[in-house]
Amino acid sequence: MSVLIVGSTALDSIKTPNAENPRLLGGSASHAAVAASFFSPVKLVGVVGNDFPKRYIQLYQRHRIDLEGLQILPGKTFHWSGEYEINMNNRRTLLTELGVFETFTPTLPKAHQSAQFVLLANIAPSLQLHVLKQMQRPKFVVADTMDLWLNIALADLLKLLKRLDAFVLNDSEAHMLTKEDNMFSALKKIHKLGPKYVIIKKGSHGSILSSPRGFFICPAYPLHCVVDPTGAGDSFVGGMIGYLATAKGSIDDHIRRGMIYGSVVASFCCEGFGLMRTTRIKRAEIDRRVKELEKLTRF
Amino acid sequence: MSVLIVGSTALDSIKTPNAENPRLLGGSASHAAVAASFFSPVKLVGVVGNDFPKRYIQLYQRHRIDLEGLQILPGKTFHWSGEYEINMNNRRTLLTELGVFETFTPTLPKAHQSAQFVLLANIAPSLQLHVLKQMQRPKFVVADTMDLWLNIALADLLKLLKRLDAFVLNDSEAHMLTKEDNMFSALKKIHKLGPKYVIIKKGSHGSILSSPRGFFICPAYPLHCVVDPTGAGDSFVGGMIGYLATAKGSIDDHIRRGMIYGSVVASFCCEGFGLMRTTRIKRAEIDRRVKELEKLTRF
Numbered sequence: 155m156s157v158l159i160v161g162s163t164a165l166d167s168i169k170t171p172n173a174e175n176p177r178l179l180g181g182s183a184s185h186a187a188v189a190a191s192f193f194s195p196v197k198l199v200g201v202v203g204n205d206f207p208k209r210y211i212q213l214y215q216r217h218r219i220d221l222e223g224l225q226i227l228p229g230k231t232f233h234w235s236g237e238y239e240i241n242m243n244n245r246r247t248l249l250t251e252l253g254v255f256e257t258f259t260p261t262l263p264k265a266h267q268s269a270q271f272v273l274l275a276n277i278a279p280s281l282q283l284h285v286l287k288q289m290q291r292p293k294f295v296v297a298d299t300m301d302l303w304l305n306i307a308l309a310d311l312l313k314l315l316k317r318l319d320a321f322v323l324n325d326s327e328a329h330m331l332t333k334e335d336n337m338f339s340a341l342k343k344i345h346k347l348g349p350k351y352v353i354i355k356k357g358s359h360g361s362i363l364s365s366p367r368g369f370f371i372c373p374a375y376p377l378h379c380v381v382d383p384t385g386a387g388d389s390f391v392g393g394m395i396g397y398l399a400t401a402k403g404s405i406d407d408h409i410r411r412g413m414i415y416g417s418v419v420a421s422f423c424c425e426g427f428g429l430m431r432t433t434r435i436k437r438a439e440i441d442r443r444v445k446e447l448e449k450l451t452r453f
Numbered sequence: 454m455s456v457l458i459v460g461s462t463a464l465d466s467i468k469t470p471n472a473e474n475p476r477l478l479g480g481s482a483s484h485a486a487v488a489a490s491f492f493s494p495v496k497l498v499g500v501v502g503n504d505f506p507k508r509y510i511q512l513y514q515r516h517r518i519d520l521e522g523l524q525i526l527p528g529k530t531f532h533w534s535g536e537y538e539i540n541m542n543n544r545r546t547l548l549t550e551l552g553v554f555e556t557f558t559p560t561l562p563k564a565h566q567s568a569q570f571v572l573l574a575n576i577a578p579s580l581q582l583h584v585l586k587q588m589q590r591p592k593f594v595v596a597d598t599m600d601l602w603l604n605i606a607l608a609d610l611l612k613l614l615k616r617l618d619a620f621v622l623n624d625s626e627a628h629m630l631t632k633e634d635n636m637f638s639a640l641k642k643i644h645k646l647g648p649k650y651v652i653i654k655k656g657s658h659g660s661i662l663s664s665p666r667g668f669f670i671c672p673a674y675p676l677h678c679v680v681d682p683t684g685a686g687d688s689f690v691g692g693m694i695g696y697l698a699t700a701k702g703s704i705d706d707h708i709r710r711g712m713i714y715g716s717v718v719a720s721f722c723c724e725g726f727g728l729m730r731t732t733r734i735k736r737a738e739i740d741r742r743v744k745e746l747e748k749l750t751r752f
Contacts, residue, residue, distance in 0.1 A: 241634050242634075335540050335541075336676075336677060338675065339677075368748070369675065370750075371672045371750050373672075376637065376661070377635075378638075379635065410751070450670045451670050453747075
């Protein structure tokens with residue numbers, strides 16, 4: 155089944171201690187869409203300006219990403235610039251130029267409204283809600299977020315949470331949202347806000363799922379070298395929903411393995427700037443790392 | 454087979470955001486010995502003063518810990534006092550009174566010299582070396598350490614490393630020792646210093662093993678409430694070597710499961726002050742958490 159992915163489509167200028175790369179293809183929806191494309195057909199909804207390089211359109215197309223929902227408007231593409239510190243764990247934003255993203259309203263083409271698997275990648279919760287209102291009856295809706303929305307759009311986010319099957323956030327965001335230090339207490343509070351599945355991301359320490367069937371400790375695939383972690387979280391959730399859309403049976407039967415696939419795609423994402431490594435992944439490489447993770451966690 | 458454990462035996466006064474407990478039984482060897490005692494007979498080597506409470510001797514005895522190697526000297530028992538911050542991750546030392554520990558020389562009774570499984574729990578590397586020199590031909594020697602020795606006794610530590618089968622340290626210590634940010638690079642450098650098995654502890658994020666057979670990602674058992682993490686690392690390595698001493702076959706066949714057992718004993722340790730929870734563990738509770746960890750990591 156195909157996956158509908160809505161989020162930001164951007165140009166990222168990224169600086170790390172070792173290198174600098176301007177105007178790479180980025181944005182939550184770009185990373186998630188390419189990640190999901192290794193498993194399922196993807197429909198992308200986003201907005202870019204008329205400065206958006208043609209080679210990035212071609213990149214989406216090489217991944218057979220349906221671009222009917224990608225608006226190309228007069229003006230500039232959303233441009234984000236950031237810098238990572240020496241250990242690659244902390245980053246600071248140098249510049250944010252919203253461009254055409256400032257007035258973006260995601261409008262779903264008719265064919266998109268019946269999608270069964272929906273990923274609301276990180277954008278304003280009001281836009282994520284606006285997408286859901288246009289959907290018919292999706293089987294599985296997962297949303298990602300960021301600390302900014304917890305600070306400036308909490309009311310919208312709380313409205314959104316009531317309508318989600320799954321919610322993905324990182325550990326510091328879980329703490330911000332619930333004021334709980336303990337993970338179990340935080341998870342319990344987030345479930346009460348709506349979602350049946352809650353995933354807390356912990357960067358290189360992996361992630362934790364809380365679902366009706368119980369908890370799951372999902373490892374990160376250990377890397378010899380992190381080149382650029384931008385988009386790793388988006389790749390994780392993109393890979394997960396891409397895998398879920400191919401699996402028969404209940405979500406709870408497959409979400410653990412889905413997280414492992416997401417974790418593996420995220421590991422490739424970190425091995426190159428922007429989408430440079432992700433776009434070169436071969437499916438057999440993904441399966442190999444999944445097998446390795448099986449071995450790495452067996453006792 | 455029995456396990457020989459050498460390290461500090463102390464009185465710990467511990468303050469957390471919620472409570473304060475003076476003069477608890479503590480020290481690396483105490484935590485490790487009680488942890489190992491759930492699996493194998495333990496011989497403890499350490500020193501206490503004549504102020505050492507009789508009830509703590511009885512506590513060791515209840516765990517059938519052989520105290521022939523425990524020196525009781527005129528003077529005061531090593532006393533450590535520390536305080537944890539609100540999230541229980543950072544602690545600061547308030548006071549260290551070495552007492553009889555200041556001139557401690559671990560001398561092994563004859564019966565101890567032929568032990569097959571040896572844990573050199575955290576004490577000065579020169580003392581850990583001194584113990585090894587008295588041993589006949591142990592099958593498996595593991596040592597733990599702390600940042601202090603990396604700072605003030607690095608030469609001794611490097612000498613020790615050449616004689617170990619396994620070395621356990623935490624992630625910040627691995628970084629201190631190797632100057633490497635990447636875990637794989639750090640592990641590679643530590644192997645070059647001697648030990649065939651290297652375990653990097655990451656607190657609530659679990660631990661990583663590097664062994665001839667490859668890597669292992671060992672999860673921490675997730676806790677609803679951390680009361681006092683003092684001694685968790687010692688409990689981990691104590692539980693691990695206790696389990697290993699019961700297992701037939703090669704170390705590499707069993708060390709992964711040994712780490713899981715250690716991780717589970719460490720989880721109980723965190724649920725009470727000092728050794729309060731650890732001493733009340735029932736073997737069936739350990740096995741239950743090991744089974745849970747199996748379920749929590751399966752995909």
